[in-house]
Amino acid sequence: MAPILLNCAGKEDEDYIKPQLHVKNPHLDSMEEDILYHFSLGTKTHNLPEMFGDVKFVCVGGSGNRMRAFAKFMHQELGLPGNTDEITDICEGTDRYSMYKVGPVLSISHGMGVPSISIMLHEMIKLLHHAGCHDVNLFRLGTSGGVGISPGTVVITDKAVDCFFRPQFEQVILGKVIIRSTELDADLAEELSQYASEMPELPTVIGKTMCTSDFYEGQGRLDGALCSFSTEEKVEYLRKAYNAGVRNIEMESTVFAAMCHMCNLKAAVVCVTLLNRFDGDQISTPHEVLTEYQQRPQNLVAHFIKKRLGLIV
Numbered sequence: 001m002a003p004i005l006l007n008c009a010g011k012e013d014e015d016y017i018k019p020q021l022h023v024k025n026p027h028l029d030s031m032e033e034d035i036l037y038h039f040s041l042g043t044k045t046h047n048l049p050e051m052f053g054d055v056k057f058v059c060v061g062g063s064g065n066r067m068r069a070f071a072k073f074m075h076q077e078l079g080l081p082g083n084t085d086e087i088t089d090i091c092e093g094t095d096r097y098s099m100y101k102v103g104p105v106l107s108i109s110h111g112m113g114v115p116s117i118s119i120m121l122h123e124m125i126k127l128l129h130h131a132g133c134h135d136v137n138l139f140r141l142g143t144s145g146g147v148g149i150s151p152g153t154v155v156i157t158d159k160a161v162d163c164f165f166r167p168q169f170e171q172v173i174l175g176k177v178i179i180r181s182t183e184l185d186a187d188l189a190e191e192l193s194q195y196a197s198e199m200p201e202l203p204t205v206i207g208k209t210m211c212t213s214d215f216y217e218g219q220g221r222l223d224g225a226l227c228s229f230s231t232e233e234k235v236e237y238l239r240k241a242y243n244a245g246v247r248n249i250e251m252e253s254t255v256f257a258a259m260c261h262m263c264n265l266k267a268a269v270v271c272v273t274l275l276n277r278f279d280g281d282q283i284s285t286p287h288e289v290l291t292e293y294q295q296r297p298q299n300l301v302a303h304f305i306k307k308r309l310g311l312i313v
């Protein structure tokens with residue numbers, strides 16, 4: 001027998017049988033209007049089902065320019081009609097985030113760090129809910145610092161861990177610390193890894209990704225405005241991280257994994273490494289090389305999307 005799914009108020013609801021996405025907020029049902037303030041969208045001002053109802057893939061990354069480039073790239077990869085110059089920012093009414101839609105792909109920027117991505121995720125998940133989307137896969141396409149691996153390697157995250165290497169995300173709510181699991185979809189990671197093995201130009205590993213709340217001291221860098229530890233202490237911490245299975249460090253994966261997991265969304269984190277942190281802290285790689293590195297997670301996820309859409313076998 002098919003499982004009976006309940007809506008966010010705990011009631012049985014036919015419409016909830018189809019979508020796997022569950023917002024976990026009983027208050028939403030009684031709101032007359034929902035304003036997605038940071039997207040400059042709303043349930044009364046926009047027809048969200050018409051605008052977004054066909055979305056199947058949501059790709060997010062830190063920078064607006066990267067996510068615009070990804071939207072243009074996907075437009076070409078999917079062979080969609082029209083000129084890529086016509087792809088405009090859906091959130092142009094605000095400069096907080098950028099959002100582009102090409103066919104079933106939504107490409108959104110999230111800024112840097114947990115607070116910035118978490119605001120975006122709240123509004124993006126509600127957007128998918130209001131639009132009645134189902135069977136959606138989410139990807140974070142990011143950059144990161146490598147731990148013991150060569151620059152340019154793509155890391156597919158099997159577990160997002162905090163700076164104590166724990167697979168959890170701590171959220172303070174009403175003065176209490178709430179711990180959420182950072183489980184990611186194992187099948188999605190496995191499928192990505194399978195496709196990566198078909199792309200020899202794409203060095204890829206599966207490993208743990210450590211999420212920190214800071215780029216400098218939080219990631220054990222010696223080159224910030226503040227630093228209270230020695231080179232040896234830095235290396236010891238990175239070695240501990242490596243031994244715990246950490247292969248890269250970035251700043252959003254735990255909350256991304258936790259929120260997607262809570263809302264029953266299948267999600268993956270795919271980040272390229274810009275440097276090997278055992279070799280240094282400064283990102284001195286030439287701009288063109290960095291641009292090519294940033295394209296690597298996009299190539300892998302584009303390949304995944306085309307496979308899923310049956311555009312390649």
Ligand SMILES: O=P(O)(O)O[C@H]1O[C@H](CO)[C@@H](O)[C@H]1O
Pocket residue numbers: 061062063111112113141142143144215250251252
């Ligand atoms: O390249 P993005 O997606 O921004 O991700 C990484 O780069 C930023 C730091 O430079 C952090 O946001 C980190 O998570």
Ligand SMILES: O=c1cc[nH]c(=O)[nH]1
Pocket residue numbers: 143144145146215219249250251274
């Ligand atoms: O070292 C790095 C590089 C990119 N992003 C990070 O968070 N850390």
